[in-house]
Amino acid sequence: MEKVNKRQINWIDKNNKMTQIPTLLCMTSPSVPYEIGLTEKHLNELEADHFNGQLNRKDLLQFLIAIQQRFGWICKDAIAWCSHRISQLETGISEQEIRGIIDFYSFLEKEACPPLHLHLSTNVTDYMLGQQDHQAYFETLAKEYPKRFRVTNTSCTGLCDQGPAALLNGLPIPALNNSIREAIRKLVEEQPAKIDVAATFPTPQDNIQLKDQLLNRQLQSGNAIKRVMTNPAEGFLGELNAARLRGRGGAGFPTGFKWQTCADADASQKVVVCNADEGEPGTFKDRVLLHSHIQQVIEGMTIAARTVGASLGFIYLRFEYQYLLPMLTAAIEERVTQNLLGDAILGEEDFNFHLHIHLGAGAYICGEESALLESLEGKRGIPRIRPPFPAQAGYLGYPTIVNNVETFCCVAEVALTGGANFASRQCEGSTGTKIHSISGDCERPGIYELPFDTTVEDILKLVGAKNTQAVQVGGPSGKLLFPELFHEPVNFSHVSSGGSFMVFDESRDLFNVVKNFTDFFHHESCGFCTPCRVGCGVLSETLDKFAKHHASDDDIQHLREMMELMDVASHCGLGQTAAHPVRFLLEGKPDFFKNKETTDSVVKIDIHEETSAARELHLANAGESHE
Amino acid sequence: MSDQTIPCIELNGKPIPFQAGESIMQAATQAGVYIPHLCHHPDVSPHGSCRVCIVKVNGRVKASCITPAEEGAVVESECDEIRQLRKRLIQMLFVEGNHFCPSCEMSGQCQLQALAYDLNMLDTHFDHFYPNRAIDCTHPDIILDRDRCINCDLCVRASAQIDNKQALSLGGRGQQTHLQANCESGLLKDSGIESQDKAMHICPVGALLPKNNHYPQITGERIYDKAPISEVGNVRPENHQGDQTKGPIS
Ligand SMILES: Cc1cc2nc3c(=O)[nH]c(=O)nc-3n(C[C@H](O)[C@H](O)[C@H](O)COP(=O)(O)O)c2cc1C
Ligand code: SF4
Ligand code: SF4
Ligand code: FES
Numbered sequence: 025m026e027k028v029n030k031r032q033i034n035w036i037d038k039n040n041k042m043t044q045i046p047t048l049l050c051m052t053s054p055s056v057p058y059e060i061g062l063t064e065k066h067l068n069e070l071e072a073d074h075f076n077g078q079l080n081r082k083d084l085l086q087f088l089i090a091i092q093q094r095f096g097w098i099c100k101d102a103i104a105w106c107s108h109r110i111s112q113l114e115t116g117i118s119e120q121e122i123r124g125i126i127d128f129y130s131f132l133e134k135e136a137c138p139p140l141h142l143h144l145s146t147n148v149t150d151y152m153l154g155q156q157d158h159q160a161y162f163e164t165l166a167k168e169y170p171k172r173f174r175v176t177n178t179s180c181t182g183l184c185d186q187g188p189a190a191l192l193n194g195l196p197i198p199a200l201n202n203s204i205r206e207a208i209r210k211l212v213e214e215q216p217a218k219i220d221v222a223a224t225f226p227t228p229q230d231n232i233q234l235k236d237q238l239l240n241r242q243l244q245s246g247n248a249i250k251r252v253m254t255n256p257a258e259g260f261l262g263e264l265n266a267a268r269l270r271g272r273g274g275a276g277f278p279t280g281f282k283w284q285t286c287a288d289a290d291a292s293q294k295v296v297v298c299n300a301d302e303g304e305p306g307t308f309k310d311r312v313l314l315h316s317h318i319q320q321v322i323e324g325m326t327i328a329a330r331t332v333g334a335s336l337g338f339i340y341l342r343f344e345y346q347y348l349l350p351m352l353t354a355a356i357e358e359r360v361t362q363n364l365l366g367d368a369i370l371g372e373e374d375f376n377f378h379l380h381i382h383l384g385a386g387a388y389i390c391g392e393e394s395a396l397l398e399s400l401e402g403k404r405g406i407p408r409i410r411p412p413f414p415a416q417a418g419y420l421g422y423p424t425i426v427n428n429v430e431t432f433c434c435v436a437e438v439a440l441t442g443g444a445n446f447a448s449r450q451c452e453g454s455t456g457t458k459i460h461s462i463s464g465d466c467e468r469p470g471i472y473e474l475p476f477d478t479t480v481e482d483i484l485k486l487v488g489a490k491n492t493q494a495v496q497v498g499g500p501s502g503k504l505l506f507p508e509l510f511h512e513p514v515n516f517s518h519v520s521s522g523g524s525f526m527v528f529d530e531s532r533d534l535f536n537v538v539k540n541f542t543d544f545f546h547h548e549s550c551g552f553c554t555p556c557r558v559g560c561g562v563l564s565e566t567l568d569k570f571a572k573h574h575a576s577d578d579d580i581q582h583l584r585e586m587m588e589l590m591d592v593a594s595h596c597g598l599g600q601t602a603a604h605p606v607r608f609l610l611e612g613k614p615d616f617f618k619n620k621e622t623t624d625s626v627v628k629i630d631i632h633e634e635t636s637a638a639r640e641l642h643l644a645n646a647g648e649s650h651e
Numbered sequence: 652m653s654d655q656t657i658p659c660i661e662l663n664g665k666p667i668p669f670q671a672g673e674s675i676m677q678a679a680t681q682a683g684v685y686i687p688h689l690c691h692h693p694d695v696s697p698h699g700s701c702r703v704c705i706v707k708v709n710g711r712v713k714a715s716c717i718t719p720a721e722e723g724a725v726v727e728s729e730c731d732e733i734r735q736l737r738k739r740l741i742q743m744l745f746v747e748g749n750h751f752c753p754s755c756e757m758s759g760q761c762q763l764q765a766l767a768y769d770l771n772m773l774d775t776h777f778d779h780f781y782p783n784r785a786i787d788c789t790h791p792d793i794i795l796d797r798d799r800c801i802n803c804d805l806c807v808r809a810s811a812q813i814d815n816k817q818a819l820s821l822g823g824r825g826q827q828t829h830l831q832a833n834c835e836s837g838l839l840k841d842s843g844i845e846s847q848d849k850a851m852h853i854c855p856v857g858a859l860l861p862k863n864n865h866y867p868q869i870t871g872e873r874i875y876d877k878a879p880i881s882e883v884g885n886v887r888p889e890n891h892q893g894d895q896t897k898g899p900i901s
Binding site: 047057104107118119120121123124125127131389404409411546547548549550551552553554555558559560561562565566581585588589592593595626637641 | 697698699700701703705711712716725738740743744746747750773776777778780781783801802810817821822823824825826827828831832833834835836887
């Protein structure tokens with residue numbers, strides 16, 4: 025600690041004072057008295073409790089999240105402290121680099137933040153359920169109490185079947201209504217030191233509507249692992265290949281092939297990662313699996329560890345799902361006591377697997393597996409150059425397999441009932457079942473586990489959808505389908521899906537849907553490569569022109585060119601698919617664009633509005649020079 | 652045809668030998684062929700972010716600086732389709748920043764501008780973003796004009812890999828991605844960067860500039876006055892020496 029003290033850190037600097045936010049009871053953070061400033065002592069304690077007394081570069085993001093969650097923002101002194109602690113090790117990091125990381129993640133704040141911060145979800149399904157009204161209400165509340173309460177927006181929170189949804193200091197509040205609004209107003213007015221979120225607000229529901237093999241499975245802890253342990257480690261690869269299992273995270277990559285690559289790699293350490301980032305708008309099935317089927321998930325991961333020879337594992341949990349942390353931590357601890365995790369699992373020498381949970385901090389791109397690995401290492405989530413693939417060189421350079429939550433549940437199923445059995449339920453080469461998260465205009469939104477021969481039409485009937493105009497399958501990066509294609513089955517050969525299914529009836533303006541998705545990508549682009557960083561901006565601004573009826577045929581041409589360019593030239597899947605919503609609507613129903621083109625030969629502009637930015641800039645500059 | 656032992660790719664119809672592990676860009680450079688690029692420099696590791704180096708490999712669009720050369724691959728770097736995509740990328744870089752070429756010291760030495768000429772770019776095609784970006788003039792010898800920065804990361808890698816300083820990095824996300832100085836203040840003056848650093852001279856545009864030595868190359872003597880970038884693209888502008896006697900003396 026001496027080295028840190030060499031530099032003067034002013035803890036109780038007035039402008040920099042961090043206020044303890046109210047302790048939220050369903051979180052694990054110890055309670056610290058309300059209204060005290062963050063001090064060096066707190067940081068030392070945090071470091072001692074969670075980071076073995078020495079903050080490492082790779083733990084930086086987790087540490088920043090811990091500060092954010094306990095104090096509501098990350099002050100200058102905390103940043104300086106992190107920089108100095110880490111710089112005592114060989115790889116230093118400056119304050120500015122830490123600020124650059126904070127700026128990457130939506131949920132981290134480096135400016136002072138009021139003790140209560142509400143994030144309203146902006147998925148199109150939230151708007152369809154009346155989000156705008158709540159937005160207006162909370163903005164008024166924030167104006168009334170600017171020092172106590174802030175409201176901002178966030179991308180899909182994974183509560184589309186029970187929206188409009190929000191996060192209060194990171195904890196989910198589904199199904200906003202008038203009484204919840206009043207309850208939040210009361211908290212703002214009364215400023216209690218402790219808030220029992222679970223008692224004050226509704227909690228997220230599983231909302232399972234239809235079960236099949238995965239959701240019916242009640243796994244006796246250890247049973248799947250024991251089945252696998254009757255064979256040598258590589259033996260399970262044969263089962264996986266017989267199962268013809270393909271990844272459930274969206275891309276449908278053959279799981280056996282990925283595992284084989286990792287198993288074949290020669291390395292001192294290997295890693296298994298569960299991708300629980302679930303950022304694709306409209307997807308919420310992983311949340312339900314983590315909540316109610318965590319044994320299958322961990323068992324699948326443990327089997328993966330044995331098969332490829334990994335002893336280190338992570339669950340990368342999106343920030344929005346941190347309310348599950350206490351439960352997940354308990355599940356892991358219980359398994360350690362049962363010798364189903366840890367060293368020499370169930371007595372097998374060399375079968376060691378240590379599982380940790382890492383939180384995300386608000387970045388859709390961190391669902392992309394190589395960006396996820398960067399984030400696990402505590403950096404900005406920028407997708408890596410491939411090759412090498414993660415299975416060859418991943419987390420800290422170790423061969424790493426990354427799989428979706430549901431994929432690991434399938435692995436447990438294969439282990440229990442055998443690969444051939446798993447493959448016996450198939451449609452055109454897609455084997456097993458698929459869990460869908462269904463939301464939008466239908467009577468029974470929620471979770472449905474369905475076989476792969478189910479068509480879009482079948483699903484619409486099941487969920488009670490009427491007068492359906494279009495369906496977005498696979499999330500914004502998937503496909504927008506019109507009735508002509510509703511006869512297609514949702515499987516890897518026809519309409520592939522990671523599990524998002526959003527229904528739009530005849531009353532919806534699909535232009536607004538597409539604009540919502542395009543703005544989502546614009547907000548989430550990591551900014552690494554030109555086609556996506558600039559292209560997402562061009563798409564968003566061009567759609568703005570249509571929304572204002574300022575667009576012309578030229579703008580349609582721009583959209584088409586951008587679709588083509590981003591598709592082929594982007595570095596990762598985000599940029600490659602970011603123009604798909606525009607593409608599907610432009611190809612399927614061009615009238616949605618056509619009827620928004622300007623009808624005048626002279627474009628009318630509001631000169632006052634168009635020059636407002638310049639005026640603001642002028643005023644700001646004038647202010648600066650007078651200081 | 653190609654030798655038994657030396658593998659080859661076919662680039663624009665000609666066989667080009669390569670060594671295992673080399674990228675298409677490296678193989679091309681070795682053979683004296685210029686593939687347009689901005690974020691690539693032979694002295695630092697590849698990045699793959701600007702995408703200006705896109706080529707067609709067996710019919711698929713790839714970034715040549717991060718795509719390994721493979722025996723028999725058919726590569727096209729100058730077909731109409733690629734040139735059109737490349738032109739759009741250059742235009743996107745122009746509208747994203749604030750590039751006012753007539754007053755820029757790097758005019759005539761700037762790879763972005765030279766590529767725009769080479770691709771016959773007559774306008775910026777898309778609506779300008781006009782971003783509000785901070786300029787850093789705190790350093791006694793160096794100016795960072797972020798209006799012109801294309802986030803190519805070359806200076807970041809040069810500082811880390813050649814100067815052994817790690818004085819710079821990219822921070823933020825999406826359109827807010829920005830070059831930053833690695834120090835407490837975030838200002839160039841405290842970053843440890845010095846005017847003789849490679850990081851200072853590797854910038855493909857005019858974002859990192861020396862102070863006190865303005866317009867050192869007189870018009871007519873600048874690298875792309877002499878020849879288009881398609882002919883001298885593999886000569887690094889920072890190594891170009893025009894006739895100094897014609898330039899203003901600092
Ligand atoms: C922008 C982007 C976001 C992604 N988000 C997720 C995600 O949230 N969850 C997920 O499982 N896979 C996501 N993926 C896919 C992963 O990169 C990876 O393919 C997947 O985790 C592999 O697991 P699987 O083979 O089990 O599907 C995303 C991909 C991209 C390009
Ligand atoms: S495509 Fe978009 S998200 Fe992916 S690397 Fe490029 S800028 Fe980042
Ligand atoms: S300053 Fe120049 S070299 Fe550095 S990132 Fe910007 S454009 Fe690239
Ligand atoms: S030079 Fe290849 S992507 Fe920039």
